[in-house]
Amino acid sequence: MDQETKIVRLSNGIRIAYVHVDSIVAHLGVTILAGSRYEEDHEEGLAHFLEHCIFKGTSKRRAFHVLSRLDSVGGELNAFTTKEEICIYASFMKEHLHRASDLISDIIQQATFPEKELIKEKEIVLDEINSYLDAPADRIFDEFEAQIFQNHPLGNNILGTKESVSGFTQQHLLEYVNKHFRAENMVISFVGSIPLNQLVRRLEKDFGTIQKGAGRPDPRTFENYRPSKKRSKEANFQAHVVIGSLAPGYRDDRRRGMTLLCNLLGGPALNARLILSIREKYGYSYNIEANYSPYADTGYWSVYFGTDQKYLKKTLSLVYRELRLLREKQLTPGQLKGAKDQLKGHLALSLENNSGLMQGLGKSLLLFDQIDTITEMYEEIDRITAEELQEIAQDYFDEAKISELIYEIS
DSSP states (O other), X not given: OOOOOEEEEOTTOOEEEEEEOOOSEEEEEEEESOOGGGOOGGGTTHHHHHHHHTTSBBSSOBHHHHHHHHHTTTOEEEEEEOSSOEEEEEEEEGGGHHHHHHHHHHHHHHBOOOHHHHXXXXXXXXXXXXXXXXXXXXXXXXXXXXXXXXXXXXXXXXXXXXXXXXXXXXXXXXXXXXXXXXXGGEXXXXXXXXXXXXXXXXXXXXXXXXXXXXXXXXXXXXXXXOOOEEEEEEOOSSEEEEEEEEEOOTTSTTHHHXXXXXXXXXXXXXXXXXXXXXXXXXXXXXXXXXXXXXXXXXXXXXXXXXXXXXGHHHHHXXXXXXXXXXXXXXXXXXXXXXXHHHHHHHHXXXXXXXXXXXXXXXXXXXXXXXXXXXHHHHHHHHHOOHHHHHHHXXXXXXXXGOEEEEEEEO
């Protein structure tokens, strides 16, 4: 888990993050600074739609051949879109590196976005939007982001709207690729046992011709956050609630402390404070969690729960009680050590997944131009003090700054 990450560059400046692991399976990904926050006002949902359509054919492959090239030898090709990046990646037996590298290079540089394929894919994305609208536990997070980041691209739904998706054309996609899929906006990450020099030769052949553009995009900074509280009546079986506020961004020194606080408050562990109180002690909620989503320049934290309508007020009161305790009472040395050990364990478990490791390497190199070892991450965690955590809680968990979104049962 503490393998050295080697960082090299192709002739056109594209950075490569390489980690050697002894495995017959390899993982290769290209992460591009082209997520939904870089869309123009008329492009809402375009990055996600592009992610769907980029597999629909290139100048030398039809859609069937794109989809079959790796699957026919037991590999996997996939992609995802976030607010800040698009990632296209593959997992494959290491002897098929040439297939994976050539295929990803082809779809990144030569995707043609045939109109007949776009028509079909629009229906799929519109069905995805309908599916999300039918899932209140998912929809509430997107609506909460729109509430937090009002009138800003970070508040837009990654999926877009039915109107925006219906209006996309081949030209929209080609222009977005031409604008964002440039050498300075992308990194390549690899985890596997292929020697670095062999990998670089292959990647130079496939990706070395990608041109540089006008420089990395400068996203519009979010300003003027105003806390708000909203309620709506929904035809659900449960009440759904999200509360939260702004939080440190990736480049803020307090981000590691905020991660520790949210993990302690409502992370995946069964002994998280909200789970012990609301689920185990009172039985008010089966699903309750705290999350922290950092972006380049800002971020937000949130607490989500679903509960019976009759427990809504009590559950909300208990959540605010736990936030107040973190503001008013420092962790004891034992509590602090326990919280740190738990977070370290979660980090270690996350790095056991080599595909996830490959994706994390790409994101770290793209955003920070560096990659921390697990030892360095542990050292950062160890430096966090109880005083620092209390200061973070007092700043970001201040009730006057918290927004609420509540779906009540109609």
